Amino acid sequence: MYETIGSPVNLGNVTLKNRIVFAPTTLGVPNDAYLERIEKIAAGGCGMIIIGDVPVQSMPFGNNLYTESGFAFYEKLAETAHKYGCKICAQLHQDDTDLGTLRQYAPQVKAGKLTQDDLRQMINDLVGPYVTNMPVEKVHSIINAFGDAAVLAKKAGFDVMQVHGDRMCGSFASPLFNKRTDSYGDSLENRARFLLEAVEAVRKAVPDMPIDVKLAVRMEQPQYGKAGFTEDELKTVVPMLEKAGADSFHVSLANHASLSDTIPPANHPYFHEEGCFLGFCDTVKQYTNLPVCGVGGLTSPAFVEEQLKTGRIDCAAMSRQLLADPQWTEKVLSGREKEIRRCVRCNKDCLGGMMRHEGTHCIYEKGGK
Numbered sequence: 001m002y003e004t005i006g007s008p009v010n011l012g013n014v015t016l017k018n019r020i021v022f023a024p025t026t027l028g029v030p031n032d033a034y035l036e037r038i039e040k041i042a043a044g045g046c047g048m049i050i051i052g053d054v055p056v057q058s059m060p061f062g063n064n065l066y067t068e069s070g071f072a073f074y075e076k077l078a079e080t081a082h083k084y085g086c087k088i089c090a091q092l093h094q095d096d097t098d099l100g101t102l103r104q105y106a107p108q109v110k111a112g113k114l115t116q117d118d119l120r121q122m123i124n125d126l127v128g129p130y131v132t133n134m135p136v137e138k139v140h141s142i143i144n145a146f147g148d149a150a151v152l153a154k155k156a157g158f159d160v161m162q163v164h165g166d167r168m169c170g171s172f173a174s175p176l177f178n179k180r181t182d183s184y185g186d187s188l189e190n191r192a193r194f195l196l197e198a199v200e201a202v203r204k205a206v207p208d209m210p211i212d213v214k215l216a217v218r219m220e221q222p223q224y225g226k227a228g229f230t231e232d233e234l235k236t237v238v239p240m241l242e243k244a245g246a247d248s249f250h251v252s253l254a255n256h257a258s259l260s261d262t263i264p265p266a267n268h269p270y271f272h273e274e275g276c277f278l279g280f281c282d283t284v285k286q287y288t289n290l291p292v293c294g295v296g297g298l299t300s301p302a303f304v305e306e307q308l309k310t311g312r313i314d315c316a317a318m319s320r321q322l323l324a325d326p327q328w329t330e331k332v333l334s335g336r337e338k339e340i341r342r343c344v345r346c347n348k349d350c351l352g353g354m355m356r357h358e359g360t361h362c363i364y365e366k367g368g369k
């Protein structure tokens, strides 16, 4: 009944055992709990797990590939996924938060004079000047870091590299943020250069590894998302990315809108339907024959099977549905569909938990609410 969901698919030279992918998801929990969650998701039968936000540069906090403990953590994640025949992908990521400038506001945050919302607004306001005024030497060093991180991620056991086309790459892509007048700004070719060079750096560093590109799409009518490329720009950008070394695409709405646009709840005014971002995949599909992974509110096995079977998408990525029920794939493929705990897209404890700095969880962990 769900033969397409259960069928293998190739991303470059790597074969996924089925079409279900755990979408990149920041979990915000300690490493032991993180490993436990990833183990449950891998054991639940999906074909690939994308580890969200793996920094391409060494960071003073959190895990990164450049420290002994960080590298060991990523090695353990890869080992854990592989135990279940699940492939693992590193989302190579560069943040676009101007930490240097932001640090100046630390005393006001500490004194409670700035709220979390003020801070979020401030972070967004700083993005434009940050990417516009970044010295070109720094631009080059970040791009090179994508290659360096890919070498380490490969060494740690990752099977696939995802270049996160949003955040820094997405902000360079968008004229709403990027006002540069050099070869990284103004024309579409120049705004796309940061992402293209990041993909090229990964291709050069790990020539034999599949590269997936998370393509962030900015919607103009109605306006949603501020970073990334418009749908109209995709006809130019997708072939350029393919030439730069992309083996597949993961397509979603661009960042720097409200997080409840990129992670839309069921009552979202526009993206309330299952498969809410698949229209962007339809556009990408017009310009490439490479595999395209869809994401956004996917929960129903019949709907997912239909999208895969008709070739609208080649893989189906889920974040919240696999948080709600890591065994979704196993249940679907073994005729136990009725036992699935369906994500109701309430955002209460996943996005909500992340925003409250309590870590990413799900209402079902507490027996439902």
Ligand SMILES: Cc1cc2nc3c(=O)[nH]c(=O)nc-3n(C[C@H](O)[C@H](O)[C@H](O)COP(=O)(O)O)c2cc1C
Binding pocket: 023, 024, 025, 026, 027, 052, 053, 091, 164, 214, 252, 262, 263, 264, 295, 296, 297, 298, 317, 318, 319, 320, 321, 350, 351, 354, 360
């Ligand atoms: C708690 C949470 C954290 C997320 N973290 C990331 C991330 O680190 N990188 C990323 O590209 N997307 C991230 N996303 C977005 C998801 O990958 C996905 O695109 C989005 O949730 C829509 O898919 P869904 O309806 O299956 O949840 C996150 C989503 C959630 C719910």
Ligand code: SF4
Binding pocket: 320, 321, 323, 324, 342, 343, 344, 345, 346, 347, 348, 349, 350, 351, 361, 362, 363, 364
């Ligand atoms: S908290 Fe709600 S939206 Fe989030 S994963 Fe659970 S059911 Fe889905």
